[in-house]
Amino acid sequence: MDVPLPYYLCLSAVLFVVGAAGVLMRRNAIVVFMCIELMLNSVNLTLIAFSSFLGSITGQALVFFAMAVAAAEAAVGLAIVIAIYRNKQTVNIEEINILKW
Amino acid sequence: MESLFFFFLAAFAVTTAVLMVLQRSPLVSAVYLIANFFALAALYLLLRAQLLAVLQIVVYTGAIMVLVVFVIMLLNLGDESRSRVRIALRTWITVVFAAGFLAEVVYALLAGGTSVRAPSVSVAESLGTVESMGGALFGTYLLPFEVTSLLLIVAILGAVVLAKKKG
Numbered sequence: 001m002d003v004p005l006p007y008y009l010c011l012s013a014v015l016f017v018v019g020a021a022g023v024l025m026r027r028n029a030i031v032v033f034m035c036i037e038l039m040l041n042s043v044n045l046t047l048i049a050f051s052s053f054l055g056s057i058t059g060q061a062l063v064f065f066a067m068a069v070a071a072a073e074a075a076v077g078l079a080i081v082i083a084i085y086r087n088k089q090t091v092n093i094e095e096i097n098i099l100k101w
Numbered sequence: 102m103e104s105l106f107f108f109f110l111a112a113f114a115v116t117t118a119v120l121m122v123l124q125r126s127p128l129v130s131a132v133y134l135i136a137n138f139f140a141l142a143a144l145y146l147l148l149r150a151q152l153l154a155v156l157q158i159v160v161y162t163g164a165i166m167v168l169v170v171f172v173i174m175l176l177n178l179g180d181e182s183r184s185r186v187r188i189a190l191r192t193w194i195t196v197v198f199a200a201g202f203l204a205e206v207v208y209a210l211l212a213g214g215t216s217v218r219a220p221s222v223s224v225a226e227s228l229g230t231v232e233s234m235g236g237a238l239f240g241t242y243l244l245p246f247e248v249t250s251l252l253l254i255v256a257i258l259g260a261v262v263l264a265k266k267k268g
Contacts, residue, residue, distance in 0.1 A: 003107045003147070006210045011111045011144075013206040015118055015137075021199040022122035025192050030173055031127050034134050037165065038118055041141055044153075052148040055224045057237045063153055064238065067160050068249045072256030074165040078172045079263035085176050086266075 008049035015042035029081050029091040040070050107147060114140040125180040127173050138162050150229035
């Protein structure tokens with residue numbers, strides 16, 4: 001493996017920052033949700049890189065559980081989006097502010 | 102050869118991620134995210150995590166993103182409206198803070214460096230196989246593995262209850 005570890009970490013930092021910027025910039029709840037998935041994946045990349053370079057299986061087991069949690073989160077999150085859309089006819093997070101302040 | 106693959110995949114992943122954030126249509130965003138997941142799966146293969154590379158495609162692209170695309174089409178969402186002045190200001194603040202954070206992290210990683218040396222390929226290769234992952238999941242991590250099944254059941258029930266019509 002001739003690509004050093006910091007390169008993987010830098011790539012994962014870039015992906016995380018892009019995802020975080022997307023969460024702050026976008027107003028469509030589903031796109032915000034997809035940006036969160038991107039952030040989760042960048043952390044998964046970090047875990048797998050460390051796991052491979054340290055020769056330990058723990059990181060990869062953690063990624064496995066992170067994937068299971070992401071699947072559960074996707075199902076519940078999208079169900080919430082559908083429920084909100086049914087009540088308010090919008091998924092714009094600027095207009096869904098009933099819990100704000 | 103391997104670093105060539107890495108730089109190609111890294112550039113592809115970053116490009117698709119940026120395009121996903123900048124797209125106005127949610128459906129096109131979803132397609133870019135799927136492309137990004139494929140690049141990440143290839144990167145996992147470069148790191149010799151074979152099982153997780155397959156799971157990345159099956160679980161993320163095959164299950165989660167299909168669900169997302171399904172919901173986008175079900176709700177028939179249009180493009181986001183053009184941003185107003187207040188939101189444009191917020192966007193700039195976001196970009197500045199994101200760039201600052203990124204510069205900090207990259208500087209810390211490249212200046213400080215890590216003392217971790219690359220392991221021999223044979224060690225890394227035996228690590229990510231189905232066999233060793235199965236051994237870890239059904240041995241050391243048996244309890245978390247079983248709790249995961251509970252979590253998935255709760256998520257299924259929660260999704261059904263939330264998305265069900267009232268009455």
